[in-house]
Amino acid sequence: MSSAIDRYLEANLEAYLQETIRLCAQPSVSATGEGVLECASLVEQILRQRGFQTWKIEGYGNPVVVGRAQGRSERTLLFYNHYDVQPPEPLELWDSPPFEPQIREGKLFARGAKDDKGEFMARIAAVDAARAAHGGELPCGVLFVVEGNEEVGSPGIARFVQDHLDLLRCDGAVWEEGGIDQEGRPGTSLGRRGILAVELEVQTLSRDAHSGSAHILPSAAWRMVRVLASLKDENERVLIPGFYEKVRPASEEDLELLRRLPDSEAYLRESFGVRGFVNNLSGFELRKAVFNPTCNIQGITAGYQGPGTKTVIPARASAKLDFRLVPDQDPTDILKKLRAHLDAEGFTDVRIVHADHMFPFRTSPKHPLVDLAARTAQEVYQKPYQLIPMTGGSSPVYAFAGPLGIPVIDAGVGFGVSNRTHAPNEHIRIQDFHNAARHIARILEGFAGI
Amino acid sequence: MSSAIDRYLEANLEAYLQETIRLCAQPSVSATGEGVLECASLVEQILRQRGFQTWKIEGYGNPVVVGRAQGRSERTLLFYNHYDVQPPEPLELWDSPPFEPQIREGKLFARGAKDDKGEFMARIAAVDAARAAHGGELPCGVLFVVEGNEEVGSPGIARFVQDHLDLLRCDGAVWEEGGIDQEGRPGTSLGRRGILAVELEVQTLSRDAHSGSAHILPSAAWRMVRVLASLKDENERVLIPGFYEKVRPASEEDLELLRRLPDSEAYLRESFGVRGFVNNLSGFELRKAVFNPTCNIQGITAGYQGPGTKTVIPARASAKLDFRLVPDQDPTDILKKLRAHLDAEGFTDVRIVHADHMFPFRTSPKHPLVDLAARTAQEVYQKPYQLIPMTGGSSPVYAFAGPLGIPVIDAGVGFGVSNRTHAPNEHIRIQDFHNAARHIARILEGFAGI
Numbered sequence: 001m002s003s004a005i006d007r008y009l010e011a012n013l014e015a016y017l018q019e020t021i022r023l024c025a026q027p028s029v030s031a032t033g034e035g036v037l038e039c040a041s042l043v044e045q046i047l048r049q050r051g052f053q054t055w056k057i058e059g060y061g062n063p064v065v066v067g068r069a070q071g072r073s074e075r076t077l078l079f080y081n082h083y084d085v086q087p088p089e090p091l092e093l094w095d096s097p098p099f100e101p102q103i104r105e106g107k108l109f110a111r112g113a114k115d116d117k118g119e120f121m122a123r124i125a126a127v128d129a130a131r132a133a134h135g136g137e138l139p140c141g142v143l144f145v146v147e148g149n150e151e152v153g154s155p156g157i158a159r160f161v162q163d164h165l166d167l168l169r170c171d172g173a174v175w176e177e178g179g180i181d182q183e184g185r186p187g188t189s190l191g192r193r194g195i196l197a198v199e200l201e202v203q204t205l206s207r208d209a210h211s212g213s214a215h216i217l218p219s220a221a222w223r224m225v226r227v228l229a230s231l232k233d234e235n236e237r238v239l240i241p242g243f244y245e246k247v248r249p250a251s252e253e254d255l256e257l258l259r260r261l262p263d264s265e266a267y268l269r270e271s272f273g274v275r276g277f278v279n280n281l282s283g284f285e286l287r288k289a290v291f292n293p294t295c296n297i298q299g300i301t302a303g304y305q306g307p308g309t310k311t312v313i314p315a316r317a318s319a320k321l322d323f324r325l326v327p328d329q330d331p332t333d334i335l336k337k338l339r340a341h342l343d344a345e346g347f348t349d350v351r352i353v354h355a356d357h358m359f360p361f362r363t364s365p366k367h368p369l370v371d372l373a374a375r376t377a378q379e380v381y382q383k384p385y386q387l388i389p390m391t392g393g394s395s396p397v398y399a400f401a402g403p404l405g406i407p408v409i410d411a412g413v414g415f416g417v418s419n420r421t422h423a424p425n426e427h428i429r430i431q432d433f434h435n436a437a438r439h440i441a442r443i444l445e446g447f448a449g450i
Numbered sequence: 451m452s453s454a455i456d457r458y459l460e461a462n463l464e465a466y467l468q469e470t471i472r473l474c475a476q477p478s479v480s481a482t483g484e485g486v487l488e489c490a491s492l493v494e495q496i497l498r499q500r501g502f503q504t505w506k507i508e509g510y511g512n513p514v515v516v517g518r519a520q521g522r523s524e525r526t527l528l529f530y531n532h533y534d535v536q537p538p539e540p541l542e543l544w545d546s547p548p549f550e551p552q553i554r555e556g557k558l559f560a561r562g563a564k565d566d567k568g569e570f571m572a573r574i575a576a577v578d579a580a581r582a583a584h585g586g587e588l589p590c591g592v593l594f595v596v597e598g599n600e601e602v603g604s605p606g607i608a609r610f611v612q613d614h615l616d617l618l619r620c621d622g623a624v625w626e627e628g629g630i631d632q633e634g635r636p637g638t639s640l641g642r643r644g645i646l647a648v649e650l651e652v653q654t655l656s657r658d659a660h661s662g663s664a665h666i667l668p669s670a671a672w673r674m675v676r677v678l679a680s681l682k683d684e685n686e687r688v689l690i691p692g693f694y695e696k697v698r699p700a701s702e703e704d705l706e707l708l709r710r711l712p713d714s715e716a717y718l719r720e721s722f723g724v725r726g727f728v729n730n731l732s733g734f735e736l737r738k739a740v741f742n743p744t745c746n747i748q749g750i751t752a753g754y755q756g757p758g759t760k761t762v763i764p765a766r767a768s769a770k771l772d773f774r775l776v777p778d779q780d781p782t783d784i785l786k787k788l789r790a791h792l793d794a795e796g797f798t799d800v801r802i803v804h805a806d807h808m809f810p811f812r813t814s815p816k817h818p819l820v821d822l823a824a825r826t827a828q829e830v831y832q833k834p835y836q837l838i839p840m841t842g843g844s845s846p847v848y849a850f851a852g853p854l855g856i857p858v859i860d861a862g863v864g865f866g867v868s869n870r871t872h873a874p875n876e877h878i879r880i881q882d883f884h885n886a887a888r889h890i891a892r893i894l895e896g897f898a899g900i
Contacts (some may be wrong), residue, residue, distance in 0.1 A: 031758030037508055087756055093657070113777060152758045193662070197759045206723030207543070210872050211772050212643070214746035215686075215739040216718065216727045221747035222682070229679040232672070236665075268840055269664065273656030275799075277666045289665040296664035297671035297752030298760055304770060306537055308481030308602045309647045311772055311843075320754060321633030322661050322761055349725075356759060393761075421724030422660045422762055 003442040004133035008265055011126060013434055017108065019046070020121040020433070023083075024110035030090055030152045036062045039083045043146050047123060052144065055167070059259075061155030062148030066167065069127070069142045072134070073448030076141030078173040081120040082150035085112035086422045093424035098191070108234065109427040114419040118428040119177045119412045120146060120425070121201035126440035133441070140447045143170050149175070150176070150395070153356030158399035165403060168313065172369045173400055176444065178410025179377070186377035186439070187386025188370065188410040190257075193293070194325035194360035195394035196334050200227060202350045205315035216312050221302035224317035225351070230345050231295055231321075232340050236279050238295045238323070240341040248327045250291040250357040254389040257365070258287050260367065261386055280422030290390045294324040324394060361398040362390075368450040376442035380435050391408040411443060412436045454583035455891040459575060463884055467558065469496070470571040471551040471884070473533075474560035480534035480602045486512045489533045493596050496574060502594065505617070510606030512598030516617060519592045521579070522584070523898030526591030528623040529569040530850065532600035535562035536872045543874035559877040564869035568878040569886070570596060576890035582751070583891070590897045593620050600626070600845070603647050603806030608849035615853060622664030622698065622819045623850055624893065628860025629827070629886055632717055636827035637836025638820065638860040640707075643743070644775035644810035646784050650677060652800045655765035655839045658753070667763050671752035673800070674767035680795050681771075686729055688745045689771075690791040696778045700741040704839040705817045706735050707815070711836055740840045744774040745857055768803070774829035775843060811848040812840075817857040818900040826892035827861075830885050861893060862886045 002361065009016075023046070028039035040063040044054045052067035062084060068076075088098035088111045098101040100108035109117065123144075130140050145168065147157055161168060182184050204218040232238050250258070265286055281289055298321060303314030323329055335355055342350050364370075366389050376384035401408050411429050413419075413436045420426045452509065459466075473496070478489035490513040494504045512534060518526075538548035538561045546552040551560035558568065581588050583609035586607075597607055611618060630636050654668040668870065669708035682688050700708070716734055731739055748771060753764030775781055785805055792800050812819075815837050851858050861885045863869075863878050870876045 005600075010736055031756060031760060087754070087760055089754075089756065097468075098895075151761075195761075196842075197761070199759075204724075206721075207870070208873050209722055210843060211744075211746040212750065212774065212841065213718075214728075214744040214772075214774060215742045215842060217722055217724060218726065218738055219747060221750055224750075225675055225747070226679045226684065228672075228675045234676065235814055268663075272659055274667060276668065278664075278668055281666060286666055292665045294661075294664040295760075296661040296763055297669060297675070297753060298661065298762055299764065300671055300674075300750045300754045300767070301755045303747060303749030304537070304539075305749045305751045306481060306539065309770060309772070309804075310481060310537055310872070311599075311645075311647070311746075312748055313746055316751065317750070320759060322759070324662065324664060353760075354696075361484060391662065393660060394663060422658070422760070423658050 002442055005129045005445070006438060008129040008132045009434060009437050015411050016121060016125040016398065017277050017430065020108065020118055023121060025099055025118045027085050027099045028084050028112070028148065030149050031087050034129060036084055036148050040065055040148055043083045047144060050124065050127060050223065057160065058158065060160040061284070062142040064148065064160055065146040067144040069138055070391070071142065072139040072408065073140045075448050076143050076170040077444065078143045078145060078168070078170040078400070078406070079123050079448050080173060081146045081176050082116045082148065083120070084148045084336040085149050086151050087114065090424065095425055106431065107427045107429050109425060113426050113428050114413060115421045115426065116150065116176050118433055121409060122413055122433050122436040123440055126444060129437060129441040130444040131443045135442065137244045137446050142444065143168065153195065154358060154396040155356050161399050161403050168404060170404065170406060172406050172447065173408045174261035174440065175395065175397060175408050175410050177412040177414070179412040179439060180381060180414050183262060183388065184381065185383050185386055186381040187374055189388045189391040190365055191362040191390040192360065192397055193360045193390065193392060193394050194329060196323040196325060196331040196333050197321070197356045198335070198338065198352050199318060199320050199354040200350055201316065201318040201353045202227065205313065208315045209313040211311040211313050214400050214436055219313045221314040222319040224300065224302060224319055227342070227350050228297065228319060228348050238293065240337050243293070243338050246328045246330065247293065250288060254291070254444055255288070257387050257389040259284070261388060290392050291326055291327050293329060296322050296324070298322055324362050324392065326390070327362055329360060331359060358394045358396050359398040361401060363401065363408055369407045369409055372443060372446045372450050373409045373411055376439055376446060380439045398427045420429055452892055452895070455579045455890060455895070458579040458582045459884060459887050466571060466575040467553065467880065469786045470558065470568055473567045474551040474562050475549055475846045478534050478562070478598065479537050480512060480599050481537050486598050488599055490515055493533045494705055499592060500574065500577060503639060506612065510610040514598065514610055515596040518596040519588055521588035521590040521592065523590045525898050526593050526620040527894060528593045528618070528620040528856070528896045529573050529591065530594060530623060531573065531594065531596045531626050532566045532598065532599050533567065533570070533596050536596045540874065544892065545875055552858050556881065557877045557879050559875060561876055563876050563878050564863060565871045565876065566600065566626050567586050567895065568757065568883055572863055572883050572886040573890055575887040576894060579887060579891040580894040589895050590893065592608055597638055603808060604846040605806050607837065607846045611849050611853050620854065620856060622856050622897065624890065625858050625860050626845060627862040629862040629866070629889060630864050630882065631836065632833060633712060634831060635712060635833050635836055636831045638823055639841040640744045640815055641812040641840040642847055643840065643842060644779060644781050644846050645808045646717050646773040646775060646781040647771070647806045648785070648788065648802050649768060649804040650768050650800055651768040652677065653766045654749045655763065656764045659763040661761040661763050663764055669763045670767040671764040674750065674769055675791070676753060677797050677800050678747065678769060688743065688772045690787050691847055692787045693743070693784065696780065698777045700738065704741070706736070707837050707839040709734070711737065711838060741776055743776050743779060746772050746774070748772055774842065775810050776840070777812055779810060781809060808846050809848040810878060811851060813851065813858055819857045819859055820855060822900050823859050823895045826896060829892065830889045850882065878882045
């Protein structure tokens with residue numbers, strides 16, 4: 001059967017790349033709204049062409065596209081993906097325009113090529129291959145949930161799942177991405193950090209003032225610097241009282257899984273041109289740091305940023321932050337603690353103008369789905385399967401896994417480290433796309449039997 | 451004679467407003483270069499139309515326009531003005547477009563209406579009026595220096611003066627603006643703070659990274675926050691070692707002049723919607739603070755600033771700063787101390803990518819030109835003349851007053867406090883324009899005799 005899968009994908013790879021190119025050429029920036037509705041329709045069309053029954057569900061931000069196809073077995077595997085992408089800026093750092101996909105040197109370059117349109121299309125190819133290898137019938141039921149708000153924190157997805165438990169009934173899920181790391185080693189994450197993303201804003205003057213009055217008029221820029229400096233010390237410790245209260249430390253099992261993972265220090269150092277890591281971490285300590293929650297500045301806006309000089313005191317300043325949270329931190333609790341901290345420090349005039357969150361998530365390494373993914377990965381990649389106890393990023397896994405009571409694994413084009421995810425020149429390697437389809441088709445084949 | 455001046459200006463006010471509108475309609479943003487060359491030509495044309503011999507001098511940034519006209523007396527009065535303006539951003543806060551001048555409610559609105567095109571045109575009107583009142587002959591020689599880099603710190607003007615001492619020979623100068631305050635009280639500044647404007651830049655990664663790696667990858671935004679926090683404490687004290695070393699404290703005479711000045715606290719509070727001033731200053735302490743040097747953040751640039759959220763670690767961050775300096779601080783010395791401070795604090799990776807400066811300046815309240823300005827101001831404004839020992843802003847007065855050995859006073863449309871200088875909805879009151887021309891024409895009339 002697997003050889004039939006491989007023959008099908010070998011013969012049809014070019015067609016799937018072309019379909020991926022068409023999908024990536026459609027902008028779908030959830031932060032600005034650019035092209036998201038058109039992209040949702042395109043995704044629905046891709047599913048319908050495969051005979052999926054589809055729903056485009058409104059009321060949870062950008063439409064959620066759901067597709068369901070019956071299989072020989074009643075067991076159903078859910079694929080979570082998203083059709084929205086990160087903003088493409090800064091545009092000048094792209095070697096080819098972000099929404100004009102280009103294949104060069106065995107890679108496909110585009111905003112969304114990796115995150116998450118290439119991943120989605122590898123699954124579509126896998127579905128087609130599994131069906132072709134089984135006489136036109138899927139070996140198990142397949143359920144796609146393709147949302148459009150992932151890159152802005154999936155604010156509506158938890159409510160969406162709660163409202164559609166019947167429609168979403170299934171026996172396991174494959175999350176949006178993952179499957180191999182930058183060295184081509186297969187594996188899955190067993191946990192993801194949560195996130196609290198906030199925007200802080202402060203205004204000290206009714207309008208910008210001439211900087212010749214800086215001895216008397218209060219500056220919003222300086223106030224924001226004080227606010228930010230109050231949030232974290234120079235050793236990266238977050239200073240919000242109670243921030244670490246509910247942190248569950250890494251267990252011995254977690255540490256053992258971490259120890260078995262390959263070392264990515266040199267790779268990271270080279271890939272990001274890093275002179276020194278945070279807190280001068282290295283070796284096992286660097287790996288272990290994923291169990292630390294973080295406080296990151298996404299961006300700061302204050303005053304004049306054009307060329308040359310402008311002698312103004314900024315009246316307004318804002319900062320976008322994200323906190324990555326570990327089990328059992330609760331983002332709604334951290335938001336309250338942030339507000340309390342600001343008030344206690346005298347920053348009652350600093351407003352939290354926006355807040356989104358996701359909960360942290362853990363899963364068991366013992367589930368048969370993990371074993372199935374491991375066996376089939378070994379077949380495709382010829383390498384042992386890695387179990388990653390915690391991943392640095394966030395995703396709304398908890399929103400599905402909780403209410404649906406299902407195990408969730410990663411399988412896909414890669415972990416993204418080498419793919420410039422969220423950055424200029426985002427890309428996938430075509431070989432990774434091909435292998436992801438081969439792996440996922442095998443999981444579809446085996447899922448009925450576990 | 452003065453009544454002839456007043457009759458001329460009364461009869462021709464509308465024509466001078468129209469000429470001011472034409473000048474303000476020409477953008478001339480020195481920070482970006484927009485329209486500056488066209489504006490220099492327009493200024494030269496305005497001078498030539500009055501029979502001035504003109505020079506457009508290159509080699510010092512944007513062209514310096516110089517105009518010289520002979521008078522009955524050999525004594526010559528210099529007018530310093532500038533034709534460049536601040537960037538008009540943020541555009542959405544203007545009630546009418548910045549480069550489409552509009553007269554409403556007795557005011558002329560435009561970028562540059564006050565700073566400094568309206569001031570220049572009031573002087574042109576005064577020159578015409580003085581000539582008309584004296585049978586077509588100027589009572590003294592007049593020298594205009596109209597530069598195009600004032601809003602970016604006049605980086606070339608000191609060298610320009612040094613290179614043109616013969617061309618610039620004169621017996622006194624009237625600086626770009628001033629003359630009345632927001633309550634219509636006439637006066638002049640006897641000092642101006644110097645400035646050191648710098649741009650700091652730091653890069654921690656070769657490219658932006660996903661914020662899921664914030665536990666290990668260093669953030670340029672956080673590093674810039676640390677850099678800024680190291681520069682000033684929460685009581686506004688600059689922490690650069692040696693920063694205050696050469697500060698000459700306000701003298702008893704300075705304090706006495708300050709005490710005689712009217713109180714502007716309520717005005718400032720209302721005008722800028724200020725809840726509290728820097729360090730909760732009030733009363734005489736608020737007034738005295740102009741003798742404190744400052745460290746102002748003009749703007750901060752880091753990471754994602756668009757709508758919504760973007761989960762990135764910024765690879766680069768920059769901040770524009772200006773330090774306002776008091777006698778006898780030396781901006782070139784402060785720049786060295788800033789670099790030494792950054793290095794000592796471990797910020798050797800933080801680059802100073804740009805630095806401009808002007809020296810602080812003081813003049814004597816005893817000079818006859820000050821007395822002439824006071825007498826004629828009393829005639830025009832019917833109010834006593836204020837002597838302001840120090841002004842918060844900066845200007846290249848020192849560059850002229852030093853090498854040319856001349857006294858320098860202010861006379862013009864206003865001190866700018868009520869004019870939204872450098873901000874949206876910049877404007878002049880037409881009555882102020884009219885009175886400025888009346889005052890300056892009287893100074894031209896009296897200058898031969900002092």
